[in-house]
Amino acid sequence: xxxxxxxxxxxxxxxxxxxxxxxxxxxxxxxxxxxxxxxxxxxxxxxxxxxxxxxxxxxxxxxxxxxxxxxxxxxxxxxxxxxxxxxxxxxxxxxxxxxxxxxxxxxxxxxxxxxxxxxxxxxxxxxxxxxxxxxxxxxxxxxxxxxxxxxxxxxxxxxxxxxxxxxxxxxxxxxxxxxxxxxxxxxxxxxxxxxxxxxxxxxxxxxxxxxxxxxxxxxxxxxxxxxxxxxxxxxxxxxxxxxxxxxxxxxxxxxxxxxxxxxxxxxxxxxxxxxxxxxxxxxxxxxxxxxxxxxxxxxxxxxxxxxxxxxxxxxxxxxxxxxxxxxx
Amino acid sequence: xxxxxxxxxxxxxxxxxxxxxxxxxxxxxxxxxxxxxxxxxxxxxxxxxxxxxxxxxxxxxxxxxxxxxxxxxxxxxxxxxxxxxxxxxxxxxxxxxxxxxxxxxxxxxxxxxxxxxxxxxxxxxxxxxxxxxxxxxxxxxxxxxxxxxxxxxxxxxxxxxxxxxxxxxxxxxxxxxxxxxxxxxxxxxxxxxxxxxxxxxxxxxxxxxxxxxxxxxxxxxxxxxxxxxxxxxxxxxxxxxxxxxxxxxxxxxxxxxxxxxxxxxxxxxxxxxxxxxxxxxxxxxxxxxxxxxxxxxxxxxxxxxxxxxxxxxxxxxxx
Numbered sequence: 001x002x003x004x005x006x007x008x009x010x011x012x013x014x015x016x017x018x019x020x021x022x023x024x025x026x027x028x029x030x031x032x033x034x035x036x037x038x039x040x041x042x043x044x045x046x047x048x049x050x051x052x053x054x055x056x057x058x059x060x061x062x063x064x065x066x067x068x069x070x071x072x073x074x075x076x077x078x079x080x081x082x083x084x085x086x087x088x089x090x091x092x093x094x095x096x097x098x099x100x101x102x103x104x105x106x107x108x109x110x111x112x113x114x115x116x117x118x119x120x121x122x123x124x125x126x127x128x129x130x131x132x133x134x135x136x137x138x139x140x141x142x143x144x145x146x147x148x149x150x151x152x153x154x155x156x157x158x159x160x161x162x163x164x165x166x167x168x169x170x171x172x173x174x175x176x177x178x179x180x181x182x183x184x185x186x187x188x189x190x191x192x193x194x195x196x197x198x199x200x201x202x203x204x205x206x207x208x209x210x211x212x213x214x215x216x217x218x219x220x221x222x223x224x225x226x227x228x229x230x231x232x233x234x235x236x237x238x239x240x241x242x243x244x245x246x247x248x249x250x251x252x253x254x255x256x257x258x259x260x261x262x263x264x265x266x267x268x269x270x271x272x273x274x275x276x277x278x279x280x281x282x283x284x285x286x287x288x289x290x291x292x293x294x295x296x297x298x299x300x301x302x303x304x305x306x307x308x309x310x311x312x313x314x315x316x317x318x319x320x321x322x323x324x325x326x327x328x
Numbered sequence: 329x330x331x332x333x334x335x336x337x338x339x340x341x342x343x344x345x346x347x348x349x350x351x352x353x354x355x356x357x358x359x360x361x362x363x364x365x366x367x368x369x370x371x372x373x374x375x376x377x378x379x380x381x382x383x384x385x386x387x388x389x390x391x392x393x394x395x396x397x398x399x400x401x402x403x404x405x406x407x408x409x410x411x412x413x414x415x416x417x418x419x420x421x422x423x424x425x426x427x428x429x430x431x432x433x434x435x436x437x438x439x440x441x442x443x444x445x446x447x448x449x450x451x452x453x454x455x456x457x458x459x460x461x462x463x464x465x466x467x468x469x470x471x472x473x474x475x476x477x478x479x480x481x482x483x484x485x486x487x488x489x490x491x492x493x494x495x496x497x498x499x500x501x502x503x504x505x506x507x508x509x510x511x512x513x514x515x516x517x518x519x520x521x522x523x524x525x526x527x528x529x530x531x532x533x534x535x536x537x538x539x540x541x542x543x544x545x546x547x548x549x550x551x552x553x554x555x556x557x558x559x560x561x562x563x564x565x566x567x568x569x570x571x572x573x574x575x576x577x578x579x580x581x582x583x584x585x586x587x588x589x590x591x592x593x594x595x596x597x598x599x600x601x602x603x604x605x606x607x608x609x610x611x612x613x614x615x616x617x618x619x620x621x622x623x624x625x626x627x628x629x630x631x632x633x634x635x636x637x638x639x640x641x642x643x644x645x646x647x
Contacts, residue, residue, distance in 0.1 A: 010517060010518075011518075011532060014518060014520055014521075014530070014531060014532040015531060015532065015533075016531050016533065016543065016544050016547065017531075018520075018523075018529040018530060018531050019529040019531050019544060019547045019548055019551065019559055019561075020547050024524075025520065025521060025523055025524040025529075025530050027516065027518075027521040027524065028516065028517060028518065028521065029516065029521075056511075056517055057516075057517040057518075188330075189600075189604055190331070190539040190600070191537075191539075191540075192537065192539040192540045192542075192543045193531075193533055193539075193540045193543040193544050194540070278604075292603075
């Protein structure tokens with residue numbers, strides 16, 4: 001039986017958006033309680049092996065101290081850097097060691113870090129971050145059940161959920177970085193406090209998905225049209241004075257009027273240039289990549305993002321197969 | 329709030345000034361010229377600098393036992409600071425307070441403080457006065473991870489939030505309260521988590537990134553000036569030196585120190601400014617030479633100043 005991975009980000013839900021918007025402080029003890037419920041769900045599916053990313057707060061270790069389970073729950077052997085690289089390293093190790101599904105606790109940024117480590121393992125992302133477009137709010141016990149079942153199955157998207165598109169940052173033909181939901185061109189030169197909340201500094205937005213009910217920068221596109229995560233199409237918005245102005249919830253409790261100069265759908269067959277030669281790219285809401293005149297970049301929609309597990313789909317299949325039904 | 333090139337250079341200069349001041353203090357303390365205790369701020373310069381760059385002279389700060397960086401960033405006079413450390417009559421406290429009592433009310437510096445967790449209630453008092461008078465002044469309370477476990481700090485955060493006082497609680501989490509690592513003294517890893525208990529925003533920033541500190545504090549100060557109440561900003565940082573000068577640091581290993589030294593906040597900003605052409609090697613040399621001259625003057629002032637006279641021993645002493 002394939003092992004299940006857990007990546008619980010100890011720093012998700014704590015950035016400046018609690019100050020500039022109305023994001024919740026998502027304390028780590030709540031993540032501990034969520035992990036306990038995941039472990040119980042996994043145990044109920046007969047999962048025997050769980051690998052997890054260690055972290056400085058010891059989220060999974062603390063979870064185990066308050067919840068006995070009959071599984072081998074083992075940290076990934078890795079040196080912590082206390083940065084997002086830890087999620088990437090853990091995910092890559094899980095891919096190399098036969099993990100069948102990863103449960104991710106975090107927001108869009110955490111999921112992005114995991115996808116940088118693996119695009120092969122199906123992900124079950126649970127929201128414990130700020131802007132949550134990629135992960136979902138779901139009861140952790142059911143997430144544990146779902147992940148345990150998903151890890152046993154094939155990695156085919158149609159069996160588990162859907163294969164998500166993502167956005168690739170290209171320098172020449174080299175993929176520099178990846179975003180799952182959005183890439184924003186921030187007309188500044190510092191990464192600073194990372195989050196993006198001043199839309200006046202944005203000149204372009206690239207989206208892999210958008211829905212009118214989304215939050216974050218994809219909410220801007222979501223007021224213009226709907227693109228599902230698995231649709232082989234993206235959206236490129238040029239910000240500036242034009243005929244349209246969109247009111248969008250760009251962060252929890254934070255609405256902004258965003259002027260739209262123009263927008264176009266993105267094809268996966270084409271890379272779209274970042275028009276500024278000195279700026280910072282915000283990936284999934286966090287300033288990450290510095291662009292300089294010596295390193296122009298383009299953005300490409302990839303249809304080869306990760307498989308995202310749909311809990312309802314997997315659990316209904318379990319119902320159909322009578323996985324949790326016994327007869328006397 | 330946008331950062332201009334001038335502001336960036338000003339912040340870089342302040343960080344270098346703090347580093348060089350502390351390096352001089354280290355040197356003179358080792359030479360036996362500075363009495364008492366000193367707690368150096370080397371490695372944490374971005375926190376004081378990024379924070380005070382947002383403030384005006386009319387805003388208040390409360391400092392800690394590791395206060396030199398805060399005082400310099402708020403505009404403290406290097407000569408009077410150095411003279412105080414030397415115990416001289418021309419010092420901020422006429423040579424009777426030393427490192428942990430330096431204050432400059434005209435600059436809104438309400439004092440370094442030898443009491444761990446002593447600053448919160450004082451910041452609240454200053455903020456309450458501002459609120460009562462209807463000014464837009466803000467009080468910043470610098471405090472460490474050790475102070476975050478003190479009742480005074482928690483009481484101050486509670487009351488500041490209950491009364492919507494214009495306070496910004498800037499936590500300098502350098503990982504150790506004296507020799508005790510935070511993982512042994514705190515049930516949570518992030519002090520910012522505690523903000524939720526007081527219904528105030530709590531955020532974590534990279535305390536070795538002066539721009540990140542500036543951005544977060546700017547937003548918190550705006551919030552406080554609008555009358556929306558206090559905020560808690562936790563700056564993750566590290567002190568390169570021991571808790572005090574003379575601390576053997578047996579509680580931490582060299583690899584940890586080296587890993588944090590690699591994240592030197594001054595080097596990080598310098599490289600960034602050079603890469604963007606905001607700073608040049610010549611301009612950097614000019615800044616450093618000017619600071620060296622300032623410090624030479626401060627040391628000369630301290631050395632040449634008289635000690636308090638024996639008959640003055642009971643003057644200006646309240647306890």
